[in-house]
Amino acid sequence: MTQQPDRASPLAMLETMMLIRAYEETIVAMSEAGTGPGSCTSVGQEASAVGVVHALGAHDRILTNHRSAGHLLARGADPGRMLAEVLGRRDGYCKGKSGHLHISAKALGVILTSTIVGGELSLATGVALSQKMLAEDDGIVVCFFGDGAACEGVFHESLNLATVWELPILYVCENNQWQAFVHRRETMPVDEVRHWAAAHAIDSRSVDGNDVEAVHAAAREAVGRIRETGKPMFLETLTYRLRGHFEPDDQSYVDPAELAAWQARDPIALLQRRLLARDELTAAQLRTIERNVRARLDDATLFAEASPFPDISELITDIYA
Amino acid sequence: MRTITVNDAVGEALAEEMRRDPRVLIFGEGVATKRHDLLAEFGAARVRNTPLAEGIIAGTAVGAAATGLRPVVDLLFAPFLCFAMDEIVNSAGKLRYLSGGQFAFPMVVLALSGAGWGVGAQHNHNLEAWFAHAPGLKVVMPSNAADFKGLLKAAIRDDNPVLFFMDLALGFQPGEVPQHEHLVPIGRAATVRGGSDLTLISYAKTVHTCMEAAHRLAEIGVSAEVIDLRSLKPLDEGAILRSVGKTGRVVVVHEASRSCGIGAEVAALVAEHAFASLRAPVVRLTGPDAPAPASFPLEQAFVPQADAIVSAAMKLFADIGSATSVTHADFPLEPA
Structure with missing residues (x-):
């Protein structure tokens, strides 16, 4: 699979990250205004999503979790159709039946957003088995989950089976330090999930999940290795959930010093500063990107809000094939 | 007409459907060990042993079904399905609906149940009604060799997840089964x-x-x-x-x-x-x-x-x- 060169460029990744942030902020604003539902945002985790997804080829498949907006948008999902789905409208990716918690997009190779924590881990092996047995290309599967899902038993079942069956899966653990309303340090004896993954004889690494260039380099290398060997790999992106578990959430349970420290490492600001310092981005370019992203979200919002609700007859369609 | 046992009828159905459709595969704990005839004919890629981990066995079937394979999984005894409830109920049964019809889940879950072996309640629990209550699933439980064969073949050809419960007291029961292609439609008494x-x-x-x-x-x-x-x-x-x-x-x-x-x-x-x-x-x-x-x-x-x-x-x-x-x-x- 050849990678579009522009997708791998820092500027392209910056624009996608800013699109994701603007999308999530749009949903938060809708929620606060009472015009949209609550949601689980991926704010703070944009570098992890973009760094990995921009390293994929067209035939690769994705399974993800309830913080999936970043993965979908990085894969090229239309923010208008995503917002329509969040609002329960007919033009959503899943006809409004998913809401924001289960968006899948078959045409983009996004097989699953699982709101059952760990559901993505339980299906990833089967998707990879199909890739291995049926696909004529060298497509692989990327499975995004968090440190919370790593505490589910199926995490170990999935990694074990992927190893013994030699399945082409890149497990990406977005360790955002939070498991709903519980800090990871309360539930795990180690700081990094990769120690558990390594016990399953999987090549396991961790990377600064707020540094998109580092994530992208690690993901590109891992994807290449998986294509070459057919075996699974594990990549942990060490990051932070900058907003609450489910909007609205005042984060009163979060240590302010910890939050401030991670806000200072905001992945988008980090990349902007770096690119400006390297003269790969000008202030004018940045303003242009901001304007483009804002315009896309404005269009997306108009599209979503104009989309009709599904007909009530849809209540009992799509149950059986 | 000839007389074969229920177990043989199940074996025939699996072999015939695997022969007919290369996308059909079977896996589960001990499947390749016990069904060596299938292993010999169809190879290790399509007849697989698994770890003793019902959740990932069922989940793997769901993921494979969503993306083009037609898996049959043997979860052994029905009470073990408790370990696979999330994958069967939350994923296989709901994801077609939640995806707005983008995906289908053609898969069969085999499970033994019922009195006859004196194995007690953690191997013998007739919980077919649980699955009949869950949306998006089909549930069959045949009584004779011909129906075991015909319903299993129909289940494998069905584009939906089918729970195939096998009353373990019937395994060695002989019955008349047609020699020719034999299908029993799901949903007909x-x-x-x-x-x-x-x-x-x-x-x-x-x-x-x-x-x-x-x-x-x-x-x-x-x-x-x-x-x-x-x-x-x-x-x-x-x-x-x-x-x-x-x-x-x-x-x-x-x-x-x-x-x-x-x-x-x-x-x-x-x-x-x-x-x-x-x-x-x-x-x-x-x-x-x-x-x-x-x-x-x-x-x-x-x-x-x-x-x-x-x-x-x-x-x-x-x-x-x-x-x-x-x-x-x-x-x-x-x-x-």
């Missing part, structure tokens, strides 16, 4: 004995108990129709209602516990749609609301027996003061 006075409705091993009871009832002049549901979801409502319309009396018999069981669904269906035809209350004869014991006599006592069916049937005539010549006084209400 079989009237295995015609009758006019009473309808006995059952599935799996208790179909045979109902047949014995019907034979005994015939000897005393009561004509019992026996319906083998075969499919529990979708339920063949037409077959049930047609029979009740004719007989006006229903006894539903199954080994699974009574509360919220398939019998309750049949009784409600009849009450809603055939109330005017009823000449007596609907009766359920089921296993007790108890875990299945291992001790042989206790395990057998768990299962409705022919004596109880005959008694229940006679009570219907006695209660209603029916015109039939048989009266309550001629037959004790409870088995001796």
Whole structure:
């Protein structure tokens, strides 16, 4: 699979990250205004999503979790159709039946957003088995989950089976330090999930999940290795959930010093500063990107809000094939 | 027609469907070890052993089904399905709907259940009703070799997740199975004995108990129709209602516990749609609301027996003061 060169460029990744942030902020604003539902945002985790997804080829498949907006948008999902789905409208990716918690997009190779924590881990092996047995290309599967899902038993079942069956899966653990309303340090004896993954004889690494260039380099290398060997790999992106578990959430349970420290490492600001310092981005370019992203979200919002609700007859369609 | 056992019928169905469609594969704990004939014919990629981990076995089937394969998974004993409930109920059953119809899940889950081996409640628990209650799934539970074969082939060809429950007491039971291609459509009951006075409705091993009871009832002049549901979801409502319309009396018999069981669904269906035809209350004869014991006599006592069916049937005539010549006084209400 050849990678579009522009997708791998820092500027392209910056624009996608800013699109994701603007999308999530749009949903938060809708929620606060009472015009949209609550949601689980991926704010703070944009570098992890973009760094990995921009390293994929067209035939690769994705399974993800309830913080999936970043993965979908990085894969090229239309923010208008995503917002329509969040609002329960007919033009959503899943006809409004998913809401924001289960968006899948078959045409983009996004097989699953699982709101059952760990559901993505339980299906990833089967998707990879199909890739291995049926696909004529060298497509692989990327499975995004968090440190919370790593505490589910199926995490170990999935990694074990992927190893013994030699399945082409890149497990990406977005360790955002939070498991709903519980800090990871309360539930795990180690700081990094990769120690558990390594016990399953999987090549396991961790990377600064707020540094998109580092994530992208690690993901590109891992994807290449998986294509070459057919075996699974594990990549942990060490990051932070900058907003609450489910909007609205005042984060009163979060240590302010910890939050401030991670806000200072905001992945988008980090990349902007770096690119400006390297003269790969000008202030004018940045303003242009901001304007483009804002315009896309404005269009997306108009599209979503104009989309009709599904007909009530849809209540009992799509149950059986 | 030739006679083969239920186990052989299952083996034939698997082999024929794997031969017909290269996307069909089977995996589970010990599958490649036990089904060496399939392994020899179809190879290790399509006949796989797995770790003892029901969640990931079922989840792998769901993911594979969503992306082009047609997996059959053997989860061994029905109580082990508890480890796979998330994958079967939350994923296989719901993700077609939640995706707005983008994905289909053509997969079959095999599970043994029922009295017969004295294995106790953590191997023997008839929990088919749980899955009939879950949206997006189909549930079948056949009673004879021909239906085991025909329904398993239909399940493998179905584009939806099918729970295929195998009554473990029936594995070595011989039955006539056609030599030629044999498919039994999911969702259609079989009237295995015609009758006019009473309808006995059952599935799996208790179909045979109902047949014995019907034979005994015939000897005393009561004509019992026996319906083998075969499919529990979708339920063949037409077959049930047609029979009740004719007989006006229903006894539903199954080994699974009574509360919220398939019998309750049949009784409600009849009450809603055939109330005017009823000449007596609907009766359920089921296993007790108890875990299945291992001790042989206790395990057998768990299962409705022919004596109880005959008694229940006679009570219907006695209660209603029916015109039939048989009266309550001629037959004790409870088995001796």
